[in-house]
Amino acid sequence: MRPYSLLLIGILAACSPVSRRALTKRFVSLETKLQDHTGFMLYDPDQNKELYSFQSDRYFTPASNTKIFTFYTSLVILGDSVPGLRYIEKGDSLIFAGTGDPSFLYENIYSPGRTFTFLSSANKKLFLADGNFYTDALGAGWSWDDLLYTYSSERSALPVYGNYFTLQQTGSVIKTDPAYFSFNITIKDSVSKPLLEREPGSNKINFYPAKLPLKNQWETPFKTSAELTAKLLSDSLKKEVVPIKRILSDSAKILYSIPADTLYKEMMQESDNFIAEQLLLTCAGVLSDSLKPEIAIRYMKKNHLMDLPDDPIWVDGSGLSRYNLFTPRSIVKLWEKIYDCVPRERLLPLLAIGGKTGTVKRWYKNEPPYLYGKTGTLSNNHCLSGYLITKKGRTLIFSFMSNNHPAPSGAVRQEMEAILKQLYLHY
Numbered sequence: 001m002r003p004y005s006l007l008l009i010g011i012l013a014a015c016s017p018v019s020r021r022a023l024t025k026r027f028v029s030l031e032t033k034l035q036d037h038t039g040f041m042l043y044d045p046d047q048n049k050e051l052y053s054f055q056s057d058r059y060f061t062p063a064s065n066t067k068i069f070t071f072y073t074s075l076v077i078l079g080d081s082v083p084g085l086r087y088i089e090k091g092d093s094l095i096f097a098g099t100g101d102p103s104f105l106y107e108n109i110y111s112p113g114r115t116f117t118f119l120s121s122a123n124k125k126l127f128l129a130d131g132n133f134y135t136d137a138l139g140a141g142w143s144w145d146d147l148l149y150t151y152s153s154e155r156s157a158l159p160v161y162g163n164y165f166t167l168q169q170t171g172s173v174i175k176t177d178p179a180y181f182s183f184n185i186t187i188k189d190s191v192s193k194p195l196l197e198r199e200p201g202s203n204k205i206n207f208y209p210a211k212l213p214l215k216n217q218w219e220t221p222f223k224t225s226a227e228l229t230a231k232l233l234s235d236s237l238k239k240e241v242v243p244i245k246r247i248l249s250d251s252a253k254i255l256y257s258i259p260a261d262t263l264y265k266e267m268m269q270e271s272d273n274f275i276a277e278q279l280l281l282t283c284a285g286v287l288s289d290s291l292k293p294e295i296a297i298r299y300m301k302k303n304h305l306m307d308l309p310d311d312p313i314w315v316d317g318s319g320l321s322r323y324n325l326f327t328p329r330s331i332v333k334l335w336e337k338i339y340d341c342v343p344r345e346r347l348l349p350l351l352a353i354g355g356k357t358g359t360v361k362r363w364y365k366n367e368p369p370y371l372y373g374k375t376g377t378l379s380n381n382h383c384l385s386g387y388l389i390t391k392k393g394r395t396l397i398f399s400f401m402s403n404n405h406p407a408p409s410g411a412v413r414q415e416m417e418a419i420l421k422q423l424y425l426h427y
Helices: 003-016 020-034 062-076 113-121 178-185 225-235 260-270 273-287 293-303 327-339 346-349 407-426
Strands: 037-044 051-056 080-089 093-098 125-129 163-170 171-175 185-186 196-198 206-207 216-219 242-243 253-259 369-378 379-390 395-403
Touching: 020 037, 020 051, 020 196, 020 407, 037 327, 062 216, 062 260, 062 273, 062 293, 062 327, 062 379, 080 113, 080 273, 113 225, 113 253, 125 225, 163 327, 163 346, 171 178, 178 185, 178 225, 185 293, 253 260, 253 327, 260 346, 273 293, 273 395, 327 346, 327 379, 327 395, 369 407, 379 407, 395 407
Parallel strands: 093 125, 125 242, 185 206
Antiparallel strands: 037 051, 037 395, 080 093, 080 253, 163 171, 163 216, 196 206, 369 379, 379 395
């Protein structure tokens, strides 16, 4: 056979789709290698056609792929802007209630914002109405040993500073931001304790500098309450805020705080759990007078997710819960619904972009980028789903879920990247 004939065969092989048989063989081999539970689906939305499926009807722990459901819920319910406060003005008083909006003085998306300006410039007595928060501060199925980390910050009606504070050590000086929490720090000397330890049911922190690593700054969530929120607001606004037990009437006005896409981008690219949890609360508050995630979940399942192939077992906004269970084919269907309702030029920049932004910045590198989506990682579980733009320019939707793998997540990511790169080249 002539050399150019071999070259032609190689080119044709590189351009032809990967056979289902070859893919199945690879996925079976992958499960054996990783000792995991794998599910996958590849779908062409333009042709409304399933291209390949491997155990896509099985349920998996989605981790932060749960945020795709929160993203779609927010797109359906919130519109372009996020409600920041509900309020009424009565005589010399301004009575306001939180909507769940996470943006107030939150460093990850920080700007003083409309809510801060509105409250700080009000020439009235300020009263924080505490009566619309109807859920636990921590979600069902969250790990108790994560509670000192900011990815498990508590949920609340009116979050301040992302519901966490920063502790910094410079020499023998310990400072906190906000400064309010400096009174809650007790310095102790023990090598048998963790670096930071929060006493149960309080915001008292035991700090053990004897165990200090090179790092000298830490962030840790605080235990929320209406009273604490009022104190933090008083400190930041430089005026007194008084908490009261009250539910605002339906006639209360709404102050919108921030473009919704600002929150979506941080949630989808950086996988911000706090934003996801608070957005689901905010959606519930738009649907009712109660900040309770189950309200938004029930509404979406009944009105907008009833056509998913499999009923989603969905309990929180972020995916921190081990109780969430979705199938790859339902996630693919959800991405298709998002693709149909959001213009492409708006949608793709909000997602993690392979080799460019967010949780896939160090993975899936290519010019131009070919992967736009959302990762999801918990111990022994890693998932990735979204849009795959092939070398031929086709936009495909995929969901790749790996559960119960004893291997490091990096090894799972490498296998996923190899398969997705193959699909990019051959489709």
